Amino acid sequence: QQKVQQSPESLIVPEGAMTSLNCTFSDSASQYFAWYRQHSGKAPKALMSIFSNGEKEEGRFTIHLNKASLHFSLHIRDSQPSDSALYLCAVSPSGFASALTFGSGTKVIPCLP
Amino acid sequence: EAAVTQSPRNKVTVTGGNVTLSCRQTNSHNYMYWYRQDTGHGLRLIHYSYGAGNLQIGDVPDGYKATRTTQEDFFLLLELASPSQTSLYFCASSAPTGQNTLYFGAGTRLSVL
Numbered sequence A: 001q002q003k004v005q006q007s008p009e010s011l012i013v014p015e016g017a018m019t020s021l022n023c024t025f026s027d028s029a030s031q032y033f034a035w036y037r038q039h040s041g042k043a044p045k046a047l048m049s050i051f052s053n054g055e056k057e058e059g060r061f062t063i064h065l066n067k068a069s070l071h072f073s074l075h076i077r078d079s080q081p082s083d084s085a086l087y088l089c090a091v092s093p094s095g096f097a098s099a100l101t102f103g104s105g106t107k108v109i110p111c112l113p
Numbered sequence B: 001e002a003a004v005t006q007s008p009r010n011k012v013t014v015t016g017g018n019v020t021l022s023c024r025q026t027n028s029h030n031y032m033y034w035y036r037q038d039t040g041h042g043l044r045l046i047h048y049s050y051g052a053g054n055l056q057i058g059d060v061p062d063g064y065k066a067t068r069t070t071q072e073d074f075f076l077l078l079e080l081a082s083p084s085q086t087s088l089y090f091c092a093s094s095a096p097t098g099q100n101t102l103y104f105g106a107g108t109r110l111s112v113l
Helices: none
Strands: A004-007 A010-014 A019-025 A032-038 A045-050 A054-058 A061-066 A071-076 A085-092 A106-111 B004-007 B010-013 B019-025 B031-038 B042-049 B065-068 B073-078 B087-094 B108-112
Touching: A004 A085, A010 A019, A019 A032, A019 A085, A019 A106, A032 A061, A045 A054, A045 A061, A045 A071, A071 A085, B004 B087, B010 B019, B019 B031, B019 B087, B019 B108, B031 B073, B042 B065, B042 B073, B073 B087
Parallel strands: A010 A106, B010 B108
Antiparallel strands: A004 A019, A019 A071, A032 A045, A032 A085, A054 A061, A061 A071, A085 A106, B004 B019, B019 B073, B031 B042, B031 B087, B065 B073, B087 B108
16 A cells, blocks of 8 residues: 655745655555645645656746655745645556545645745 | 535534435546545545446545445445544545546535544
């Protein structure tokens, strides 16, 4: 059974700063990697995803994947108050027709610089 | 944006009681999922389905049954509820494409006393 672990559990981030969230997975055959964001009291919502090794940037968010290291990460630059949320990483064996296994989440807490 | 509706939004029952959680999606998605969310565990997959009449077992299925009656409707059944099943339950759906994006409902908060 796939194991997905996230670190750190929580993160206090000064407004305007950059931060990194980490996710490790156990199944080397995994092919699809995603980040979801969940604002307090709301449903999780897909943020971005990646299939291949390397980086993918969308606005202030960058996802980096290293399959050999069984690791992927989410980098958030220019932190904003609206980034306050629980960030969940997710992995699946393939890009479609398979359920996602989620990590336990990293809570991002922005603060004044 | 995909629409997934869960009912009820809140439910309180007693130990040993029967509970049915309902989920309807109106986006012609083939795949539907039931997850539970608990602090420290992230989202854990209970059951999922590829289409009407199909059922797949997830990672934490014990104590739960599920039924997919139509493409739109997916139900989660707790026949002998226990306090350990007190949780926030999310239903999600996805389309069978390369981007396995899950669209979540607003959640059902269940308390078993």
